[in-house]
Amino acid sequence: MSPQPNAANAANAANAANAAATSAAGATAVSYRAATSADxxxxxxxxxxxxxxxxxxxxxxxxxxFALGSNFYICAEVSRRVVGYAGLAMLGPRTAPEFEVHTIGVAPDYQRKGIGRELLEQLLHAADSLHGPVFLEVRTDNTAAIALYRQYGFVDMGTRKDYYAPGISALTMRRPATPATPAPLITPTSEEPQP
Structure with missing residues (x-):
């Protein structure tokens, strides 16, 4: 079955596979799983x-x-503590979708450990599995995030003045549709996760 961009439908098998996964967070075991309302x-x-x-x-x-069926939300956790999250929305029909990164956030004490990169890769894999372009907005002063997005093929489209607040503008970026890459740590499916 084709992946659904809906984290609420992620399978338990992905959670089990993640239990042993480590990211670039040094020796800290970071698992990635579907976000639930409890998160x-x-x-x-x-x-x-x-x-x-x-x-x-x-x-x-x-x-x-989390409740929208066209959204795909995931969490990163360490020792059962949520330390990061990311969300992607699918816009348009499945036959010709576009995607929008709604958010990526990592707790301050877990930043610069590769967690944000892994969360982004999970979102991009979901979009790539349906061959859709991805759009996002990022603060114009967030140079680290902008550099990361450019590494993944995002290009600048324009600036949205005062997008976040007066004096805080956003850079709109786009990544063209890309063929799917190897399987991600989270594989969205049509099965409900078990508690």
């Missing part, structure tokens, strides 16, 4: 740290995002 508070807490003063998403906003 909304933890995601909102990280969001509040990352985007204080910029209208961070609430737990209710994350729950609403």
């Amino acid at each position: 909304a508070t933890a995601c909102a807490e990280i969001e509040a740290q990352l985007f204080a003063g910029e209208q961070p998403w609430s737990a209710a906003a994350f729950q609403a995002e």
Whole structure:
């Protein structure tokens, strides 16, 4: 079955495969799994740290995002603690989709360890499996994220003045449709995850 861009439908098999996965976070074992409504508070807490003063998403906003069948949300966790999250929305029909990265966030104490890169790779694999281009907005002063996105084939499309808040603009970027790469750590399916 073709992957669905919906983290709520990720299979338990992916969670089991992730249990032993390590990322570039040194010796810290980082697992990647589908986000569930139970993760909304933890995601909102990280969001509040990352985007204080910029209208961070609430737990209710994350729950609403997780509930949409056209969205694919994943979490990174260490020792059962959510340390990162990422979300992708599918726009348009499955036969000719476009995708939009809605968010990627990593807790400050886990940044610069490859977790954000792995979260992005998971989102891109979901989009690539359906051969759709990917769009995103990123703060114009977030040079590290912009450099990462360029490494993955994103190109600048334009600037959205005051997108995040007065004086905080966004760079709009696009990555063309790309053939699917080897299987990701999270494989969305049509099965509901088990608690």
